[in-house]
Amino acid sequence: DAGITQSPRHKVTETGTPVTLRCHQTENHRYMYWYRQDPGHGLRLIHYSYGVKDTDKGEVSDGYSVSRSKTEDFLLTLESATSSQTSVYFCAIKPPGGEQFFGPGTRLTVL
């Protein structure tokens, strides 16, 4: 498996609290992605990065922000968590022209 980890792997939080999920890679790949996965919706892109400090929005970016201050780390922040953000979050990395390698996922529950 590609060198990609996510932390935490599980988190339970309360509505209104900020939450930050971390994606860390050891592959030095340029592209990094954050997806959420919900039953019936497949994988939906939240934000992605095409380089350090270069990020863009995906399909479901409202309520989320990201930062990439160094190649290996891509952070996803829920500014004020809501119950609709309960989901499984996957990070992925990708070299130019290649496939995406996914992390193990973070299961987030917002009460």
Place this chain on the structure above:
Amino acid sequence: GQQVMQIPQYQHVQEGEDFTTYCNSSTTLSNIQWYKQRPGGHPVFLIQLVKSGEVKKQKRLTFQFGEAKKNSSLHITATQTTDVGTYFCAGPSTGTYKYIFGTGTRLKVLA
């Protein structure tokens, strides 16, 4: 916006039967990727198709890319219990670095 649709959403087959999932894009794709996600796991890359009309095989799996590069299919011959999971197609979003995933086909194989 660009959409990638997959059918069927679910498929239950008896072990030994064949299985096919279809992927349709609203726009022409430069390439298409297929991923498999086992229950409780993360998506894993299977294959990438690039050429119009391309057919690739991986053991019992046959992948096709349509002549117009707007559709694709994955066919599994003589399914086994190890084929259980959700199969996703994904196509690049025109002019960006992101990929649009289909909603997935969840395969259940009955022994």
